[in-house]
Amino acid sequence: MTDTESMLQDGKIFIGTSFDAKGARLKGEYLDLKFGNRHGLVTGATGTGKTVTLQALAEGFSDAGVPVFASDIKGDLSGIAAIGQPKDFLQKRAEEIGLTPYVNDAFPVVFWDLFGEQGHPIRATVSEMGPLLLARLMNLNDTQEGVLNIVFRVADEQGLLLLDLKDLQALLANVAENAATLTTKYGNVAKATVGAVQRQLLVLEQQGGDKFFGEPALELADLMRTQRDGRGVVNILAADKLMASPRLYATFLLWLLSELFETLPEVGDVEKPKLVFFFDEAHLLFDEAPKALIEKVEQVVRLIRSKGVGVYFVTQNPIDVPEEVAGQLGNRVQHALRAFTPREQKAVKAAAETFRPNPELKTAQVITELGVGEALVSTLEAKGVPSIVQRTLIRPPAARIGPLTPDERRAAIQKSPLAGRYDEVVDQDSAYEMLARKAQETVAAEQASVEADAGGFGGIFKTIFGTGAGRGKTLSPTQTIARDVTRTVVNQTAGNIAAQIGKSIAGSAGSAIGRSVVRGVLGSLLKR
Structure with a gap:
């Protein structure tokens, strides 16, 4: 596989290239947009490449004309708004997976912040x-x-x-x-x-x-914008400060999901999602949550796909997501896990058992051997059947890897199409x-x-x-x-x-x- 056309296909997002046990290149691994609303899971230990994978997926959805909403825990995801730099290690990865030519780019971004400091304020009543x-x-x-x-x-x-x-x-x-x-x-x-x-x-x-x-409250339509060139806007929630209030963070994201469910019309099966939602640090949604609430989350995740919304949970440990919810997640990217403690060993076993077996791979063993930027990938194929799990090198993002500077972020906020719309508080008779x-x-x-x-x-x-x-x-x-x-x-x-x-x-x-x-x-x- 040497030509670019075999790597980049219409209607699919290129995730990376799989390799066999001997290191020989197998095939490109894709996420079919028709199944983008069947949800997904990105997991792996700290430092294994989850954020880069999230960025690569967000870029793919944006290029396909799908708006994205993603929480940015460390600020690293903000770099998607800036054109990437042609670094040697990125060029080398592109050549390894057959992604030629490897072109750097920037993507349309709107920044949000519940505190109104690093983006447009988000309010609800x-x-x-x-x-x-x-x-x-x-x-x-x-x-x-x-x-x-x-x-x-x-x-x-x-x-x-x-x-x-x-x-x-x-x-x-x-x-x-x-x-x-x-x-x-x-x-x-x-x-x-x-x-x-x-x-x-x-x-x-x-x-x-x-x-x-407070008010003005968030209009959901402002999260589902596309550019004139057809690319979907990437909405980034600044969550570094918000993480100091984890319950507020988790409740806000669940509220947003439920509002989308309440508001959007039924669309059934679509050629591509209307919106894709990335929920980083997903375990916060379920920590100490009562059973009744977990059941409602499971209902939302199961039913919201008919509204054209895809939900992708990002977390360190796959067992952080309850089985009732995990069963709804059809597209999976598993980065490396450690297996030192009994809980970590349980997580490795659980992750291995969720994949469609590959007779050429010892999945549980491979999970502990994966390098940075390498993952086990399984996505939904024809008729919604999971593909056989493959060991995959993840594609390098086209935009910058790493955060924007404060000046760059301020400039992006000032140039935003929503500048001034949510900045001033409105006090109505109540x-x-x-x-x-x-x-x-x-x-x-x-x-x-x-x-x-x-x-x-x-x-x-x-x-x-x-x-x-x-x-x-x-x-x-x-x-x-x-x-x-x-x-x-x-x-x-x-x-x-x-x-x-x-x-x-x-x-x-x-x-x-x-x-x-x-x-x-x-x-x-x-x-x-």
């Missing part, structure tokens, strides 16, 4: 996130999750929009204040439980959650403002009622508040009693206001107006 994922995000127990569901139900019934964290905090305070009334309708609503949820909200705010929940107005109206009503009841005592309010004609005048015993009653009512009402809105967490406002807040993330699946 509290109602879009929904009680299930919020409970997961805040690590709530069953009782606390139950109260959170009640809060969402109350918001839905009273038409209160939950857009940001201060909306949720205000409504939690309101629910605590009216716990006795709500308990008879929804079950026990303990103020102590509400307080525990409020404390977890404070932790979430400190982790940067207040920057994530639950926080609605509850504040309601509290003010209550105060006014109470004042008017007391004033009417004390109508025979002219100037009572002026006297009470020390203003106007009443200032400094001696009150009769009856007037003194009326004054004290009025002050008590006003103080109690003001206390109610403080309980409702005084503890609110400062945050940006959100979107999804008019949307049922109880649907939330995975809503349609929860009804199944």
